[in-house]
Amino acid sequence: LNNRAGLFRQTEPPLQCREPLRNGAQIDFGQAPPNVTWRELPAEFGERLAARTAEVGSVILSGAEKLMIIGDAQPVSTRLDFARATPGVQVVEPVDLKDLMQAAVVIDAAAGVPRLNAALKFVALVMAGIVGPLGARLDAIGQGAVPDPADLVEASSLRFAQGGDLSAFRDLLDALQARRPHIYRPHILAVMLAALSRAIARGMPLLQAAIAEREAQRTKGRFLPARGIGSTLLLKGLESDRAVILNADDMTASHLYVAMSRASTSLTIMSRERLLP
Secondary structure (H helix, E strand, C coil): CCCCCCCCCCCCCCCCCHHHHHCCCCEEHHHCCCCEEEEECCCCHHHHHHHHHHHHHCCCCCCCCCEEEECCCCCHHHHHHHHHHCCCCEECCCCCCHHHHHHHHHHHHCCHHHHHHHHHHHHHHHEECCHHHHHHHHHHHHCCCCCCCCCHHHHHHHHHHHHCCHHHHHHHHHHHHHCCCEECCHHHHHHHHHHHHHHHHHCCCHHHHHHHHHHHHHCCCCCCCCEEEECHHHHCCCCEEEEEECCCCCCCHHHHHHHHCCEEEEEEEEECCCEEC
């Protein structure tokens, strides 16, 4: 397993996994070498998020090191929820950027307040803890309870609702970034900003600009954050220094092998059972 990096060379006997998995056998993680750690997931469902968050937070990265956090393939919302709730964790995106395309379709089709609502829904897709408080403020302004917008975020939001100019949406995103929120889907945000600039400069629909930017991104390779969460399908072919598998119990042998072979320095497997798969 990842012998190029020597992950399993530091103890005898090493954790042998390729042949047992190929032959339908199990791996006993109680026999793992020092740099492979098994963590038992709590039996109580509500305690598992805390355990996973604590485990990911305990991983210390040095310099340019990267951590892969390998989550459930389905539903995707479990990975998004984990990234949203865990500071520093960001999502590894599929190349089709489906959520970005859907947002562009809705924004193009809407006008007035529904157009602003579509923009705020996109904000909620990429930033944590923003839309609730901002929505309450905008409602208060609309009802006359608050006389004037307090900052560029509120002013840009109102300008977008009133005129629908894409430059107002771009200003809104720029102003929100200046607040330094937890941006848990930075790749989608970056492509949206590039699409907005293209659409504004060329006078084209946002969706058309988003498709062009998505295709341009394909030539640059996949973006891997310092602490990136994805599925085995999204992370296959990529490597990192460290990896944490959040839920190994439900993985097939092939997916477990892909998950275990991403890291070169340390690997943590979280599961309810010690013997897998």
